[in-house]
Amino acid sequence: MIPFLLPDIPVVVWWPDIAPAVPAQDPLGKLAIRRIMDATNGVDPLSAIKSRLPGYTAGDTDLAWSRITYWRALLTSAVDQPPHEPIESALVSGLKTEPALDILAGWLASRIDGPVRRAVGKLQVELVRKSETIVLSRPQEGTTATLSRTARPDARLPLARRVTGECLAEDLRRLDPDEIYFAALEGIKKVQYV
Structure with missing residues (x-):
């Protein structure tokens, strides 16, 4: 040895x-x-x-x-389902003092051909396609997120802060x-x- x-x-x-x-x-x-x-x-x-x-x-x-790994995974999974259209725009909102949301917005901006906005407000990410809007949201102190998609039932998913x-x-x-x-x-x- x-x-x-x-x-x-x-x-x-x-x-x-x-x-x-x-x-x-x-x-x-x-x-x-x-x-x-x-x-x-x-x-x-x-x-x-x-x-x-x-x-x-x-x-x-x-x-x-690392704090947004699960957010990225859930968003990627949602986008990977039909209608397979490109994302036209994105909105990332949440606390002003949360840098994980800024880098999440940066990740989206590096991946999509459209505007990405960062706002202060409810903790959520909104992705807009031609025929649907995908929204992943979670209460600031919550452990369960809601994934909403146009014309589909909402899905509740585990998503605690890491x-x-x-x-x-x-x-x-x-x-x-x-x-x-x-x-x-x-x-x-x-x-x-x-």
């Missing part, structure tokens, strides 16, 4: 609140293959998530991205660069704040 050498052990750094502007240039960040931040706990969550792009290096991620430990576990399972996260960060520039 060959022992592990220090360079063989993956190093992950987690900044639970305020992260450096360029995490990969931080003394600890230079050692890590994965750098995890959490814009939610920063002084200004929206500015924090928007600042991730200029300082991005492959291997960076934010727990705001705790930090779950998000960290997800990010630790994936130590390679996340290109979709990077595209979502770039997509934030296209989001219209209303």
Whole structure:
């Protein structure tokens, strides 16, 4: 049996609140293959998530991205059903101080050919197609979401807010660069704040 050498052990750094502007240039960040931040706990969550792009290096991620994994999965599943029309527009709404919603809007903006708006209000995502509207909503403190589609019965789905430990576990399972996260960060520039 060959022992592990220090360079063989993956190093992950987690900044639970305020992260450096360029995490990969931080003394600890230079050692890590994965750098995890959490814009939610920063002084200004929206500015924090928007600042991730200029300082991005492959291997960076934010727990705001992991918090919306189930939202992305449910929306993708809904869009993957007939009528298979392109999404013409999207509206993401919820708390102003929730960076997970900003990166969700950025993800949608990176994927659809149409306007994506981010508003303050009820926690929901609305996707508009030519012949239908898909709405995924959940009370702010709820654990069950409602998926509504034009001319179809509503579906109730489990969708609790993910705790930090779950998000960290997800990010630790994936130590390679996340290109979709990077595209979502770039997509934030296209989001219209209303």
